Amino acid sequence: MLKYHLQLNPDDEVFLYSTAKDCLAELFKNPDIICIDFGLPDMKGDELFRKIKNSRPDLPIIVISGQENITVAIDFLKQGAKDYIVKNEHTKDLLWNSIIRLRENISLKQEVEVLKEELEKKYSFEKTIIGQSEGIKNIFSKINKAIKSNINVSITGETGTGKEVVAKAIHYNSARKNKPFIAVNMAAIPKELVESEFFGHEKGAFTGAADRASGKFEQANGGTIFLDEIAELDLNIQSKLLRALQEREITRVGGNQKIKLDVRVITATHKNLAQEVKKGNFREDLYYRIVGLPIELPPLRDRDQDTLILAKHFIEAFSKENKIKPLALSADARKKLLAYNFPGNIRELKSVIDLACVMCDTSEITAEDINFYAIEKDSESFLGEQKTLKQYTSDIILHFLKKNNNDVIKTAKVLDIGKSTIYNLINTVDIKKKTK
Structure with a gap:
């Protein structure tokens, strides 16, 4: 009945155990609050209380009991119980209110810890x-x-x-x-x-x-x-x-x-x-x-080798957060990262690296694992770049080649140019580098 009542709050995840042994075996789930009955089939409530406290001293514990013995209640509170609730018709409401108070305290404590961590980082x-x-x-x-x-x-x-x-x-x-x-x-x-x-x-x-x-x-x-x-x-x-x-x-x-x-x-x-x-x-x-x-602040494209330094940092952070072995960047992956313009700068690089870590099937990220979040540029920003006419022509042809899956005939038709023009450009150094 109490489990059903507590689950009415969609923010809470509630686990119910019928024995102290089952509860102790699942402490690894790191609960925010534990509520224990004083009378259990395999262990007394005070013994379970001590075992939990020895394992997790700061874990808030609420004790529920059919005993109205004030001495027992005081003893639990002295040992660090956050509340002692006597079983009666008001139990579910008393427990609900007690958990609300504890959640507020936990939230405040977490905020303080975050602030402390930020200050310690300096x-x-x-x-x-x-x-x-x-x-x-x-x-x-x-x-x-x-x-x-x-x-x-x-x-x-x-x-x-x-x-x-x-x-x-x-x-x-x-x-x-x-x-x-x-x-x-x-x-x-x-x-x-x-x-x-x-x-x-x-x-x-x-x-x-x-x-x-x-x-x-x-x-x-x-x-x-x-x-x-x-x-x-x-x-x-x-x-x-x-x-x-x-x-x-x-x-x-x-x-x-x-x-x-x-x-x-x-x-x-x-x-x-x-x-x-x-x-x-x-x-x-x-x-x-x-x-x-x-x-x-300079854009990432103007920061030389910082792209690879940042990529390595993001790989290490992703690996640590997801508890996986750190991945390496292959030579072709490094080359691909350095050749890209990163219009979204560091934020885009982090997204690209996070995805690459997910896509990687080995211990090394390859060029195939790296996918860019291409956003079409408007004409003003496109023309604002300082390039030669030949470079602009190459960029336009490359764009439509990719769009048409490298179909030269279709691309020539769309751009209203001869196929030989595209083939000649494909054989230039600039196009070769971009299409690899």
Whole structure:
């Protein structure tokens, strides 16, 4: 009956055992909570309690018993039981409430452990920003300058280059490392909710504001706020953000109380903010307020051998997470990775490597295991690349050859060119390299 009642919560997975022996044999499943009966067919409840505690000292245990003996209950609680519930008509409700309280405590403990782990890592540059190229060494130099002061920092770079990783490296190596790091993605917040998200709101400030809520800036007080995709911020909110940064204080939506701010601002965008200012999409005064120390992250294609260094790192991480032996990269796999442009940068590389680890059937990843997530480029980005006419022609022919499964006749018909033109290009060095 209790198992059925507890399974009504879809977030819980419940296992029921009729003997203490069965329970002890399955402790390897690492349960979050154990509930034991005092009277068991093969072992007394207090003996089972001690065995579990010896094996898992921090595991929360609830004891259920038909005995209303207060001495027994006190003894269990002294030994570390989280609750002692007497069997009666209220047992299932008492147990339900006890588990809810324990789950909240477990959740808080896990959050604290994550924060401790992040602080202990200290975001050492060598462990979190992987690479040895000149471009990355330049980033290390900029980060070292940033952590020595409270100057605002603006991080630019293509999508997937690791802007949030750099922001965390700055925060967790600065004097603010023991204070909050709050990340806000501008692109993910509806513009009508941004002001409340930034500055919080008072109860009744708008429909649905049932209680007072603190905003991201208030939550980040004393620490760092990371405003990702800052270029997406609505012009109306830009003026309010500028005022908050200038006056170093905020007011919750619907309130009058001034809240003093001590927050470092780190912004990030994949767009050119100076160009956005020229287009009228971003306030010039806010631009100068947030630009501070600019850090431009290089795309992966400009980082030389860092692609292979990162690939090795991702292979090791995947192997560890999935408890498999570390895989090696074959020569043809390395060549294929280095030849690819990686428009999605580090994020794309990680996805490619994760898939390659899954597809690999031996101890070595081959070129066949590596599949790229090709996204068609628009004409503006395609023509924006500096190439010769011959190179553009080769790229176009190669694209349609792949699309038509290397059918020369079909490709020639689609492009309205002679077959000999395609055959001549196929025999050139550039095409040979790309079609291998």
